[in-house]
Amino acid sequence: MPDRIPAFMIVGMRILIIGGGRFLGRAFATEALAMNAGHDVTVFNRGRTSVDPPGVQVIRGDREKTADLERLAAAAGAGWDLVVDTCGYQPAVVGESARMLADHAAAYLFISSISAYELWPSEPITATSPKFACDPHETEGEYGPLKAGCERAVEEHFPGRTITLDAGLIVGPHENQGRLTWWLSRIARGGPVLAPAEPKRRIAPIDARDLARFGLTCAAQGSYGAFAVPGPGTESMEDMLEACVAATGSDARLVWADEAFLLEHEVDQWTGLPLWAAADGPTSAVWAVDTGPAQAAGLTWRPIADTVRDTWAWLSTVEDLSDEDGRIKGHGLPRTREEELLELLAAR
Numbered sequence: 001m002p003d004r005i006p007a008f009m010i011v012g013m014r015i016l017i018i019g020g021g022r023f024l025g026r027a028f029a030t031e032a033l034a035m036n037a038g039h040d041v042t043v044f045n046r047g048r049t050s051v052d053p054p055g056v057q058v059i060r061g062d063r064e065k066t067a068d069l070e071r072l073a074a075a076a077g078a079g080w081d082l083v084v085d086t087c088g089y090q091p092a093v094v095g096e097s098a099r100m101l102a103d104h105a106a107a108y109l110f111i112s113s114i115s116a117y118e119l120w121p122s123e124p125i126t127a128t129s130p131k132f133a134c135d136p137h138e139t140e141g142e143y144g145p146l147k148a149g150c151e152r153a154v155e156e157h158f159p160g161r162t163i164t165l166d167a168g169l170i171v172g173p174h175e176n177q178g179r180l181t182w183w184l185s186r187i188a189r190g191g192p193v194l195a196p197a198e199p200k201r202r203i204a205p206i207d208a209r210d211l212a213r214f215g216l217t218c219a220a221q222g223s224y225g226a227f228a229v230p231g232p233g234t235e236s237m238e239d240m241l242e243a244c245v246a247a248t249g250s251d252a253r254l255v256w257a258d259e260a261f262l263l264e265h266e267v268d269q270w271t272g273l274p275l276w277a278a279a280d281g282p283t284s285a286v287w288a289v290d291t292g293p294a295q296a297a298g299l300t301w302r303p304i305a306d307t308v309r310d311t312w313a314w315l316s317t318v319e320d321l322s323d324e325d326g327r328i329k330g331h332g333l334p335r336t337r338e339e340e341l342l343e344l345l346a347a348r
Helices: 023-034 066-074 091-101 143-157 180-189 208-221 237-248 259-264 292-296 304-315 335-346
Strands: 014-018 040-045 057-060 082-085 108-113 162-167 192-196 223-229 253-257
Touching: 014 023, 023 040, 023 208, 066 091, 082 091, 082 208, 091 108, 091 143, 108 143, 108 208, 143 162, 162 208, 180 237, 180 304, 192 237, 192 335, 208 223, 223 292, 237 253, 237 304, 253 259, 253 335
Parallel strands: 014 040, 014 082, 040 057, 082 108, 108 162, 162 223, 192 253
Antiparallel strands: none
8 A cells, every 4th residue: 555645745846757758758747847836857868769848858868878877867956856767677777777866866756567466467456466576686577577676676775755656558649659549540541440349348548648647746745655557447448449430530430349259360469459358368357457546646537538539639740650551569450451350250
């Protein structure tokens, strides 16, 4: 259970974001600046793959290079109130960043993952669910255990002043994967669209902006500890896909395929049709995560339709992210594969 310290609402926080130019890091920067609380935001990144949001101070560097971390620490001045780490994947690397900043920051917010829990996605997750036993100095391994090791690495250097957000599936403007963005791109093309049944099954993606605002709220209130932060789980796949149709204004027609059909024809869960995982079997609890502690600390969510609308508004302004097969970073069905499946479904 996270340790809830009495609220004192810091305004004018000095915030350092490791990353800050792409998707979630960008959401933290823009949300902090939009809160009108006088926050001062600095981003630390290599500047190779993204454009820094307007209004931030920029320090270029590579977190895996000691000299760059030393230069970052030297630039701290009076120190930061909060470090936000959105791009930590190896415990040894995250631990070194935390060690170098321990004397220069009051608190450290680390973006972890629901994947850090041993039982996910086969069993429901609560605040007492065990996490993988990964060493905080590990350098190799699988994603979930490494995230758990990263959490321990931060706590090792920021004991009692760490905020850990075990994020679920994140969507929203500037998404750099291919989850909601693939659905929007595919539905914008129109025509029959293969959709995964059951349509009314609830899903729980979280908007990056809601995740960022919650993390900043935790820092402002002094709410330290670990929080599982999926979406609310109150809306369905149908809600999301119908919102995609409305947002794009296309003539798309959703064709719902039952899970037996999708499994029989070996459609990849989670990536073939993004956000879909079978309701039975090892993925049965993929969306079953207790949000009570996070809600008690101030987590709120916007409607999925708002996330879809805003993501489409951004996606419409950038170069098409799809490859020649219509996929985005390995997400989504290739065009010819979807056509084949739709024909098989119609012939049943």
